[in-house]
Amino acid sequence: MNAVEFINLSKHYGELKALDDVSFNVEQGQFFGLLGPNGAGKSTLINTMAGLVKATAGHVKVMGYDVVADATAARRALGLVPQELIADPFFNIRQLLTLQSGYFGLRGAKQQAWIDELLARLSLTDKAGVDTQQLSGGMKRRVLIAMALVHRPQVIVLDEPTAGVDVDLRRTLWQFAKELHQQGHTIILTTHYLEEAESLCDSVGIMQKGQLIALEKTQDLIARHPYRHLQLELEQPAELAGLLQQADFAADVFEVQGLSPVKFKIKLSKSITTAQLLAWAQQQGVALADIRLQDAKLEDVFLNITESTS
Numbered sequence: 001m002n003a004v005e006f007i008n009l010s011k012h013y014g015e016l017k018a019l020d021d022v023s024f025n026v027e028q029g030q031f032f033g034l035l036g037p038n039g040a041g042k043s044t045l046i047n048t049m050a051g052l053v054k055a056t057a058g059h060v061k062v063m064g065y066d067v068v069a070d071a072t073a074a075r076r077a078l079g080l081v082p083q084e085l086i087a088d089p090f091f092n093i094r095q096l097l098t099l100q101s102g103y104f105g106l107r108g109a110k111q112q113a114w115i116d117e118l119l120a121r122l123s124l125t126d127k128a129g130v131d132t133q134q135l136s137g138g139m140k141r142r143v144l145i146a147m148a149l150v151h152r153p154q155v156i157v158l159d160e161p162t163a164g165v166d167v168d169l170r171r172t173l174w175q176f177a178k179e180l181h182q183q184g185h186t187i188i189l190t191t192h193y194l195e196e197a198e199s200l201c202d203s204v205g206i207m208q209k210g211q212l213i214a215l216e217k218t219q220d221l222i223a224r225h226p227y228r229h230l231q232l233e234l235e236q237p238a239e240l241a242g243l244l245q246q247a248d249f250a251a252d253v254f255e256v257q258g259l260s261p262v263k264f265k266i267k268l269s270k271s272i273t274t275a276q277l278l279a280w281a282q283q284q285g286v287a288l289a290d291i292r293l294q295d296a297k298l299e300d301v302f303l304n305i306t307e308s309t310s
């Protein structure tokens with residue numbers, strides 16, 4: 001089953017197409033990364049899903065419920081952790097979470113037990129009685145997460161949750177997100193930290209200029225990337241770029257970056273083998289102190305895709 005369906009979704013602001021006929025699905029149980037450069041349309045897509053932005057055309061369904069026609073059911077299935085806290089500053093954290101529970105008709109001891117668990121998991125237990133206006137930025141971020149999860153939504157959306165947060169909160173957050181995912185929740189994450197996306201997300205979608213330009217399992221997307229990087233350290237300084245231009249595999253060498261007179265970073269085709277490189281170095285009389293081949297990372301793939309389509 002699909003957790004979220006985006007169906008021919010468009011959002012125009014005058015001439016600007018913030019979303020331009022976007023169609024794709026996020027399957028139930030996925031940890032999905034929504035990536036894209038600034039202004040690509042990620043927040044617009046998420047806000048449309050949460051019913052905060054009205055689409056110019058098209059539909060969004062959350063757990064089968066249309067976010068406009070079945071707004072209440074769709075809202076109940078979704079937990080959005082926004083980038084900023086928009087809440088009454090004069091409530092303390094527990095009051096805020098109890099109030100939020102009330103919006104979903106959730107009351108009683110069982111709900112208070114869940115609020116206690118959320119507070120504990122997000123290291124907020126000590127602060128439960130503190131007014132939100134007295135909280136630091138990182139604490140407010142924790143409250144936002146608790147508010148989004150208070151009704152145990154099936155689909156959890158984390159919109160740039162780690163922008164500007166400290167290492168501790170980052171770890172807490174990822175650990176919690178992984179556990180929620182293991183418990184069967186679908187997680188949609190937008191982030192500019194591609195290392196995080198690579199390690200957490202089983203699938204990613206890449207947006208650019210309001211369109212979806214890639215949608216794939218993270219590992220398949222990385223495996224399809226034609227390049228990798230070679231780190232070379234030489235015993236003696238040498239004009240490596242010139243020598244590589246003469247090699248019979250020169251057409252597969254894309255970039256030679258000198259890090260020092262003896263250290264080089266080379267972008268090359270995956271078709272070149274280590275054996276080929278060693279044979280070439282020996283033939284040229286280039287003595288190697290160290291050789292390291294590094295497969296592409298999600299960041300390389302992301303830059304390659306977004307640069308080639310911009």
Ligand SMILES: Nc1ncnc2c1ncn2[C@@H]1O[C@H](COP(=O)(O)OP(=O)(O)OP(=O)(O)O)[C@@H](O)[C@H]1O
Pocket residue numbers: 013016017018036037038039040041042043044045
């Ligand atoms: N309320 C609005 N009025 C006019 N234009 C808007 C509005 N909201 C967003 N836009 C424009 O829509 C485009 C997509 O913006 P959006 O915030 O969805 O991008 P994003 O991918 O989330 O970017 P970022 O990574 O910077 O958060 C941008 O060009 C933005 O300026």
